[in-house]
Amino acid sequence: MIKNEFTPKREIEIIDAVDEYLNEKEAIGILSPSSVHNRRYELKRFAKFCITHSIKLPCDIHKNIVISYLKHVKVSKSSKIGILYTLSGFMDYLIDEELILENIAAIIDKPKIYQPKTDYLTFHELEKIYQSEAQNAPSKVIDRNLLLFSLFTDICLRVSETINLKINDVRLDSKELWVTRKRGKIDKIPLNQDLINKFLNWYAIRPQYKGSELKWVFLSSHGQQLKPRQVHYIVSKALIRAGIIKRKQGPHLLRHSGASLKAQAGENLVMIQYLLGHENLNTTRRYLHFNWDDLKEMVDRSPVLSREQ
Known part of the structure; x- marks a missing residue:
């Protein structure tokens, strides 16, 4: 029995899909302009990382490339959690657009962090x-x-x-x-x-x-x-x-x-x-x-x- 490969609904490069995703979310008011600015920076950085590894289409994104990206960026554990949530939101959009089958970022284990005791004034x-x-x-x-x-x-x-x-x-x-x-x-x-x-x-x-x-x-x-x-x-x-x-x-x-x-x-x-x-x-x-x-x-x-x- 031959396993059917996934065929995306349309062909679009990751970096262009990022713009589509953010423009849509800002237009309908789900993301504020400042949130769009921050997510655009992170998602474009991820897209460029994928391109350097010969991955241009959303359907070609795999678990190892996401893990490699997390290893590549030199940020704190809490920032890596934020990156995973940003990627997860983007991948939810890609699923809705029938460009990928699975939200890879959502199934990757999150690093455990322990929040320091928060200061407050008496x-x-x-x-x-x-x-x-x-x-x-x-x-x-x-x-x-x-x-x-x-x-x-x-x-x-x-x-x-x-x-x-x-x-x-x-x-x-x-x-x-x-x-x-x-x-x-x-x-x-x-x-x-x-x-x-x-x-x-x-x-x-x-x-x-x-x-x-x-x-x-x-x-x-x-x-x-x-x-x-x-x-x-x-x-x-x-x-x-x-x-x-x-x-x-x-x-x-x-x-x-x-x-x-x-x-x-x-x-x-x-x-x-x-x-x-x-x-x-x-x-x-x-x-x-x-x-x-x-x-x-x-x-x-x-x-x-x-x-x-």
Whole structure:
């Protein structure tokens, strides 16, 4: 009996299939422009590696070429896992297009990695940062920076969501903030009185900045929209000024800490997930922490079940 060989629906080279895949996913909104940019780099690098090994068509990709590619790229274990997931998404598309039979990347064993313990700030440490910033930062940036910090800790915004806030997104009359999430989704988030006051304080000094006519809420000292690296510098400098040193000193530490403190206070996990803008609750679980003393107290509170009648 002769085994039938797989015949792809059409002939297209791997490097061209990459463009088709990414253009389709971006057009229908499954991948953001930044995700497309990152995946294009990785998939084109894989395609070029295949070409150097005389593999041009998707149907010619085999397990050994994928493993050889993973060995070829000098990256960490966690990065190799990311590469496998990127290749797996691409191969799912190739299967749908009837260009390959099997998702090879999906069946390759993933390297085991052990995540380091994640840093987060206690309430006392957060207070220390706010007080240090209010007392020691240049007067022109105090209100801007304190508002930034509160948006990260109080409502757990991402850096990109924060710096892309427009004046019209801040609805102080209805006590709401309209936040543009990943993939262009818009969520409404309530504002408490402290956040409203911080917005008003910043708006009072904002006209002193060059570029105050711009639509962005947050401006740099040079009168332009704040950039992610500038926000990272602002937060990192505030942490150092307050004498707090963690492994990662950026704004995500504040966002992570705000979510963790809410979880420790017993707040609803689904509402924390909404604030964080996570589509998957398992992603939110990474933000949950406890300390050893709290765990011991919980065990001590367990009811005593006696066998005595």
